[in-house]
Amino acid sequence: MAELIFYFFAALTAGGALGVVLNRNTVAAALCLLLSLMGLAGLFVLLDAYLLAALLLLVYAGAVAALFLFVVMLLDMQGGAKRTPGWLNLGASAIGFAVLLAGVAATLARAHLPEPVVTAAPSFGFSLKYYAAQLFTTYLLPVQIIGFLLLIAMLGVIVISKKPREEQTPPASP
Amino acid sequence: MNPSLLQQAAEAAANNSWVLITPEIMLGAIALLLLALELVLPKKHHELIPSISIAAQLGLFVALLVNRPIGLETEPFNGLLRLTGLGHCLRLYFLAASLLVSLLGAVALARRKLPRIEFFALVAVVTAALMLLAQANHFVLLFVALETATIGFYILVSYFRSSPLSLEAGLKYLVMGALSSAILLFGIVLLYGVAGNPQLAGHAADPLHFGALRHFLSANPDNLLASVGIVLVLSGVAFKIGAVPFQIWVPDVYQGAPTPVTAFLAVSSKAAGFAVLLVLTQEVFSPYQGLVLPLLGVMAGATILLGNIAALTQHNVKRLMGLSGVAHAGYLLLGIIAAFDDSARQLAVGAVLFYLVAYLLASMTVFAVMTHLAGEEDAEQELGHYTELAQQRPFLAWMLAIGLGSLAGIPPLAGFIGKLAIFVAAFKAGLYPLLAIAIVGVVLSIYYYFGWIRAAFFAPWRAAPQAGEAPVARMFAPAGLPLAFVLCLLAAGTLLLGLYQGALGQWLLAW
Numbered sequence: 001m002a003e004l005i006f007y008f009f010a011a012l013t014a015g016g017a018l019g020v021v022l023n024r025n026t027v028a029a030a031l032c033l034l035l036s037l038m039g040l041a042g043l044f045v046l047l048d049a050y051l052l053a054a055l056l057l058l059v060y061a062g063a064v065a066a067l068f069l070f071v072v073m074l075l076d077m078q079g080g081a082k083r084t085p086g087w088l089n090l091g092a093s094a095i096g097f098a099v100l101l102a103g104v105a106a107t108l109a110r111a112h113l114p115e116p117v118v119t120a121a122p123s124f125g126f127s128l129k130y131y132a133a134q135l136f137t138t139y140l141l142p143v144q145i146i147g148f149l150l151l152i153a154m155l156g157v158i159v160i161s162k163k164p165r166e167e168q169t170p171p172a173s174p
Numbered sequence: 175m176n177p178s179l180l181q182q183a184a185e186a187a188a189n190n191s192w193v194l195i196t197p198e199i200m201l202g203a204i205a206l207l208l209l210a211l212e213l214v215l216p217k218k219h220h221e222l223i224p225s226i227s228i229a230a231q232l233g234l235f236v237a238l239l240v241n242r243p244i245g246l247e248t249e250p251f252n253g254l255l256r257l258t259g260l261g262h263c264l265r266l267y268f269l270a271a272s273l274l275v276s277l278l279g280a281v282a283l284a285r286r287k288l289p290r291i292e293f294f295a296l297v298a299v300v301t302a303a304l305m306l307l308a309q310a311n312h313f314v315l316l317f318v319a320l321e322t323a324t325i326g327f328y329i330l331v332s333y334f335r336s337s338p339l340s341l342e343a344g345l346k347y348l349v350m351g352a353l354s355s356a357i358l359l360f361g362i363v364l365l366y367g368v369a370g371n372p373q374l375a376g377h378a379a380d381p382l383h384f385g386a387l388r389h390f391l392s393a394n395p396d397n398l399l400a401s402v403g404i405v406l407v408l409s410g411v412a413f414k415i416g417a418v419p420f421q422i423w424v425p426d427v428y429q430g431a432p433t434p435v436t437a438f439l440a441v442s443s444k445a446a447g448f449a450v451l452l453v454l455t456q457e458v459f460s461p462y463q464g465l466v467l468p469l470l471g472v473m474a475g476a477t478i479l480l481g482n483i484a485a486l487t488q489h490n491v492k493r494l495m496g497l498s499g500v501a502h503a504g505y506l507l508l509g510i511i512a513a514f515d516d517s518a519r520q521l522a523v524g525a526v527l528f529y530l531v532a533y534l535l536a537s538m539t540v541f542a543v544m545t546h547l548a549g550e551e552d553a554e555q556e557l558g559h560y561t562e563l564a565q566q567r568p569f570l571a572w573m574l575a576i577g578l579g580s581l582a583g584i585p586p587l588a589g590f591i592g593k594l595a596i597f598v599a600a601f602k603a604g605l606y607p608l609l610a611i612a613i614v615g616v617v618l619s620i621y622y623y624f625g626w627i628r629a630a631f632f633a634p635w636r637a638a639p640q641a642g643e644a645p646v647a648r649m650f651a652p653a654g655l656p657l658a659f660v661l662c663l664l665a666a667g668t669l670l671l672g673l674y675q676g677a678l679g680q681w682l683l684a685w
Binding site: 140141 | 179182183184186187190195202205209251252254255289292295296299300302303306314315318319321322325326328329332333335344398402
């Protein structure tokens with residue numbers, strides 16, 4: 001039963017991801033992303049990582065994918081003209097694909113992946129308290145760095161999108 | 175919360191010794207100070223802020239130089255960082271680069287109606303992130319520091335947002351950078367998964383810690399997933415240093431980015447990539463030498479050849495600097511490969527550091543001249559624009575010649591010694607085919623570097639202008655006093671290091 005559920009969510013994740021890449025309609029692609037994320041959250045639940053699943057749904061499905069949809073609909077983008085790739089592109093892609101396929105086949109041929117044995121998940125896998133304790137003690141430095149990351153991201157938005165202001169012109173008096 | 179967890183938390187918190195990363199914290203504080211000053215100072219004093227940034231960084235640089243580093247060879251922050259002499263050396267390096275970039279930024283931004291203060295805050299934060307990156311001892315910190323630096327670079331690259339080329343470069347860098355981060359992250363995750371597997375010998379409780387990972391890798395010298403992870407991590411780093419086949423973003427981004435940012439990318443970003451590569455290949459991945467060595471070897475050979483050949487046909491000087499920077503990454507990779515050989519290790523690591531210092535001095539000289547001479551559209555700086563530079567401004571022309579000569583590796587200059595040291599190390603390590611490729615590359619590079627010098631020194635013949643006709647050549651403004659002073663310093667450093675490496679050479683080779 002658990003295996004069946006796993007395959008269902010795995011198919012949802014992979015199928016959704018394929019849909020994002022192959023869809024020419026951007027709104028449909030964004031919705032496929034949502035589907036893929038939900039499949040991923042299901043996989044996390046199967047691994048007993050409830051917190052990650054909830055965060056994934058809240059942050060990525062709830063906020064990021066919704067933002068994508070919002071922007072896509074705001075821009076009202078159409079699929080655009082279909083381009084047929086030239087011979088050079090096709091040839092290069094074919095060679096790249098062949099090399100990649102050969103690499104994957106070669107690694108699989110000499111693969112000796114051990115059969116996984118199910119072990120008990122660590123007890124802290126879903127405890128919010130444990131995550132918080134780790135974040136604010138062991139990983140405090142990365143958390144602080146991310147604070148600076150968000151600061152410069154904010155600065156970047158201001159720098160790149162602020163309307164240029166004429167500096168020397170006095171305000172027009174009524 | 176149960177007592178044992180509380181105890182653990184208290185111990186972990188006590189290990190966060192913030193005093194050991196004072197330089198990074200100070201840089202962060204400088205960034206915040208600049209933003210606060212923009213808020214507080216009246217508008218007419220805003221032009222002071224770039225000078226304040228430069229002065230503060232200069233003070234920090236001097237303080238770092240005179241104070242002995244503390245806590246060397248320790249692993250504070252629960253093993254997230256590892257403080258080494260090499261790391262301290264790189265701190266000074268990044269700070270010097272950040273100082274120069276801030277100066278160039280002040281020169282370039284003074285002519286444009288763009289937000290000014292944010293540039294300096296961004297440079298300070300990115301520099302702090304690069305410093306932490308060079309000292310990372312844990313993949314979590316490595317990734318976080320790398321992303322902070324990279325996101326700062328996305329913004330800096332598209333800073334001249336009124337220019338479509340700058341925006342295009344920013345977008346390209348964003349897409350390529352995100353791709354490379356994804357590759358790197360995938361590699362890290364594979365390593366985490368395989369090294370945390372309790373069925374394998376030497377599995378670790380914290381597999382992202384470099385020491386624990388190395389222990390695991392030496393216990394499992396032929397693990398398939400670990401090999402894939404290593405290749406992916408090295409590919410992600412190769413993106414940052416612009417090594418072939420991950421160099422595709424370099425010419426466009428270097429051309430579109432504002433010239434000070436191009437200098438920042440060329441010098442600091444590349445040096446950080448090599449610092450990470452040095453730690454990863456020499457320490458963490460050393461049990462997988464049989465995999466890493468051929469990979470880096472092919473990469474180095476292709477990088478040297480492709481960088482130099484592609485640079486031969488460039489007319490835009492920023493693209494030329496970008497592609498020749500790819501070639502320089504190839505020479506540095508050669509040094510890293512030589513460091514695998516036990517007899518050549520010390521020389522090779524020292525040579526890589528010396529090469530980075532020589533590269534900093536020389537390319538900052540060239541970028542400073544470029545920044546000063548850039549016209550209205552920063553991305554369009556052609557070789558032809560340098561016509562008659564030597565006749566009008568001999569000082570600038572000679573500075574340019576010294577910088578380019580050092581990059582090409584002409585004898586009395588520092589670049590020559592850097593190349594020589596790397597080649598000697600490679601010879602000692604027995605890398606004869608790569609050495610041959612590198613020498614061919616150097617010969618090729620002389621062609622395009624001297625093409626630029628020729629454009630600046632020897633004017634093409636043209637008929638004498640008739641009376642009343644406007645002169646054809648453009649007029650060059652003289653360099654301001656601070657810029658001229660810094661140019662003199664850089665050129666003197668290049669000359670001095672070329673003739674006498676004594677103290678610095680010993681200092682670098684001692685690590």
